[in-house]
Amino acid sequence: MKIALLHATCLLVVTLAAALPVSGPHQNDLPRLVIYYQTTHDPLGRPISMLPLVTEMGISLTHLIVSSFHINRGGVIHLNDSPPQKPMFYTLWNETQVLQSAGVKVLGMLGGAAAGSFSTHTLDGDGASFEFYYGQLYGVLKAYQLDGLDIDVEQGMTQAGISRFVRRLRRDFGPDFVITLSPVATALRGGSNLSGFSYLTLEKQLGREIAFYNAQFYNGFGSMNKTDEFDRIIKFGWNPQKIVVGQVTAPVNGYGHVPFKNFNATIAALRRKYGHESIGGVMGWEYFNSGPVGVAAPWRWAQIMTAILRPRSRVDLRITTHKAKGLAQAWMESASSEVTLRTSSGGLVSAMVSNHGDENLPTVDYMAMVNA
Template sequence: MFRSLTAWLGLLSVAAALPAGLFPPDSALEKRGDGYNPPRSVVYVQTFRTTSGGQLSLLPLVQQNTKVTHIYLAAVHINDNPGDITLNDNNPNDTIWDTVWSESAQLQSQGVKVMMMLGGAAAGSYPRLCSGSNGAVNDDYYVPLANTLKYHKIDGLDLDIEEQVDVSCPLNLLRRLNQDFGTNFILTMAPVATDLQPSEYGLGGFKYSALDSQATASGKPNGKLVNWYNAQFYNGWGDSSSPVGYNAIISNGYAADRVVLGVLDSPNDGGSGWYSINTYKSTINTLKSNYANFGGDVGWEYWDAGSNDGYSDPWQWVKEIGTAIFGAATGQVNTVSTPIPYGPSPWPSLTSTLEGLGALHIEAVRALNITNGSLDGALKLLGLSDIFIISTA
């Protein structure tokens, strides 16, 4: 049952005092980023259980000196009734999250930034937040979100927009968040890789270049409201097995310190585009050689990270990535940006079918991603239903 904000304020979620020896000494944390600038080693956490079904603990991320810099708690949803906010399926102040909030406070005490991801594949959050007059931020939906972020001492918010909205929606939200939380509050976004490449083609219904040119603030790094972009290099949108797709983003005008390489850390967490830890480390090493200010890496998602690389615990995968990110650059310089590989589609045969009917590859990937692999839905979205009927008659 939904609890009002008044009820929230009557609940305690303060972490207990930390026992001596629980975490590594401060000297072991010296290589961690400063929170706002690279290098960054980032993970999304959406499934809060272990692969064997137990309670997932976040504490090994610092106990094992993985060098993780940021974690995203995912995903926050803005539901129909104003004030009805859920973290996945439960109110953020439900007792189910008590351990998560306690551990988050302990991670923060060790320098890790704990953030939230808003939106994702579930539709509705952004149209509701931007349903004010002439597309302005609607306080009925926004204020409860802001109160949630403040109450749980969240360090930043990731806007993952995978539904059609006007560019004014993220722009107004970014401006409002910066106004209300200040310049030290981290603001990120999670476009698919092609959104940042010259094609500028993705899921949000707006051009990120147009947003980035307007989303400025003198007090933020590089004068930009968006500290960095977590570019999704999987599910047909990009290929993280080589540096080429990332290079194309930098060639398109984005600074490397504002682009984080987004990868799948297990094939179970996406439809396609997972690679082994050694492949990711190779790509990271090359990108570090290409760009002294390489933005870092983010893995989706933590609970089963490295399960196909032979690791028994997800922190082991994060530690290997951290070693690559914070270690010396050992790759060969390769800044070639063409041709740009899209990466394998989650639905290769259906993608080929749509291409055979005249759709461009990336149009087919987009339509299938939006419709979750429905051929009928993709055909309707692309306006190809009649052509498909004729071709199969």
């Protein structure tokens, strides 16, 4: 398969690429391995490659979720702190196509901790407001040929509002579009809920449209040190295949990190109780600094999760010399553009990487990936 390389010449390249078919081996979804990719650049403004998730041995990723899209009242959609078409994201959009060619489903995430996407002025608003902001989202999903949308509602939203949104996505994007939601785990059993609406009611009404739920078992909303929290959710009326167990991939990514040994024991116990392919899988927040190694080798977390969940599965990736050269060019364009970075204190700063010398050469050896 030829993948259209996205670069500075014209955003139309992205739109035309949406017509390309996604090839790759058929993957058994269960149990799923899902990783969020939010931090796109290192502190020097260099792109962080996601390709080790399909090039390193012993990883069987099923879904990658690009995070986080935000709808801004009176403005345009941003990916984190910048419009998604900015040159800083060229590497991201080229690499997501490579993952898709390997059979990985690539979704976007809308919402999260930043309020506004689901307010009464935007997607939970009247008909005119909904159509306006939904139209922006529709354009982004189409332009970047995303396979689905993860809906992370962390502000009050009405039951009617979330139902309207899910129905519209299914109508406009068809039966193969992957729709997921990301509630805190306690919201699935009638406990603390950041979203305002009932997830069980949504599941009873529109469960056939929703692929799975990335339940956040961390930050005080549940733990996977034992099976108790998962068991409570199932007793509340849920199908275990639809519950993907969300974990922070490193202690600094949130409260409630569970050591690998404990987590492995919990997953093994759930499998004995519900069956090998009767739990939805595991989700990790987020990629760039995942343990046990951290930023030097964040893919190690996915290797460990694959060994726990999907030891006999694999991805099939073919990289041509032409494709590798294009990826290297996209990396340099991403690195040499102005990059908006979030500081440790939460503020924003613009970084510019020099376009001269070895310091702007890719930190990823794309040519070493050539195998076709």
